[in-house]
Amino acid sequence: MADASSNHVPVLFSFSVFSRPSSVPLGSGYExxxxxxxxxxxSQIDVHRKFLIQVLSEEWGQYVDLPKGFAIAEKCKLRLVPLQSDIPTLGNLSPATTIFFCCDMQERFRPAIKYFGDIISVGQRLLQGARILGIPVIVSEQYPKGLGSTVQEMDLTGAKMVFPKTKFSMVLPEVEAVLAETPGARSIVLFGVETHVCIQQTALDLIGKGFEVHIVADATSSRSMMDRMFALERLARTGIIITTSESVLLQLVADKEHPKFKEIQNIIKASAPESGLLSKV
Incomplete structure (x- = not known):
């Protein structure tokens, strides 16, 4: 029965011999x-496996390891079943289910990161597109006291969150709280520096939490092109989508008749820089 005060539904999650009570918002779906x-x-299962929902079957057996004081009023009607076969990641994007992550595009990185001017230019296009389409943007700054703020060329107006960090991954408790407040969020579009450090660790943390991750190759770089190349290859093998800024923006509008298509078209009218990143993807 739903709790009228919190508008949540109690749920018992069971895996192997462990069962834990929790709750989800009323009307929640599969994702x-x-x-x-x-x-x-x-942390106990292969988080890359896909799941389907199975309707109640009498063959499920009995619950074990129930939390103290937790009683079962009726058998669960649904359960999540991991699939053995891999399902290809389709990578569909829509504004309603997408969040942009801009990682550490800071002033002190300017002389060290290869083709930094190019990825700033492309990153700014993505920020413009996010504002036009109403997509939340989360921006991190790695130790800004020592490395400076996000470069001035990138307009952070309207960003949902700009936060400092020392951990390489952007997936910190405050970011997880924002993601939890956006239950429809499914896809993360990730760009910034460095590809083999903060981008890679952020991407792996996100897919570990069930998100679909799109890394924008023309807005992502490192000090070393070898580090960048092998990081992108490794991430692609995990099912992360390596894509481009124009592909992302046009996928988000999806139709020439989209009310914001003209505005997005103006952003991409001039092609993104064909820098030395091209041959290192």
Missing amino acids: VLVQKFLSIYG
């Missing part, structure tokens, strides 16, 4: 259930 399940058991 919310999977993400909640992975948040509880993600």
